[in-house]
Amino acid sequence: MKYAVLAGMALAFAFLQSTAQAGENAWYLIAQIKITDQKTYFGIYSAKVEPLLQKAGAEILVATPNRQQLEGVWTGNWTVVIKFPSKAKALGWYRSKAYQAIRPMRLQSASINNLILAPNFVPPNKRRKPSN
Numbered sequence: 001m002k003y004a005v006l007a008g009m010a011l012a013f014a015f016l017q018s019t020a021q022a023g024e025n026a027w028y029l030i031a032q033i034k035i036t037d038q039k040t041y042f043g044i045y046s047a048k049v050e051p052l053l054q055k056a057g058a059e060i061l062v063a064t065p066n067r068q069q070l071e072g073v074w075t076g077n078w079t080v081v082i083k084f085p086s087k088a089k090a091l092g093w094y095r096s097k098a099y100q101a102i103r104p105m106r107l108q109s110a111s112i113n114n115l116i117l118a119p120n121f122v123p124p125n126k127r128r129k130p131s132n
Contacts, residue, residue: 026120027087032076034112041109048102056093057085
């Protein structure tokens with residue numbers, strides 16, 4: 001088990017290094033939600049949001065009620081992680097008229113809607129130096 005964890009960490013680090021070297025600037029939407037109306041959330045909202053995510057070049061990496069809580073308070077019953085090609089793409093999707101039109105469905109069908117955007121990790125020795 002210990003070796004599997006180490007191997008997984010090594011693969012993740014290698015992926016992050018290759019991402020940084022390729023100049024990609026992926027951003028991740030991380031959501032902690034508590035779905036209270038599954039019929040609306042999965043039957044209507046999900047069907048409408050997925051094509052908008054695809055159009056933005058996003059990839060759903062995690063969408064699950066299953067988790068192993070290690071520390072802290074996690075009050076949601078679903079965890080979602082979505083990868084966007086850039087911060088601009090993520091914000092463009094979120095602020096779009098099409099998404100804003102369906103956003104109320106998410107808000108009405110879930111009692112907790114914690115969302116953050118965060119950039120991919122780039123090790124300090126792989127970060128681009130600002131040009132002067």
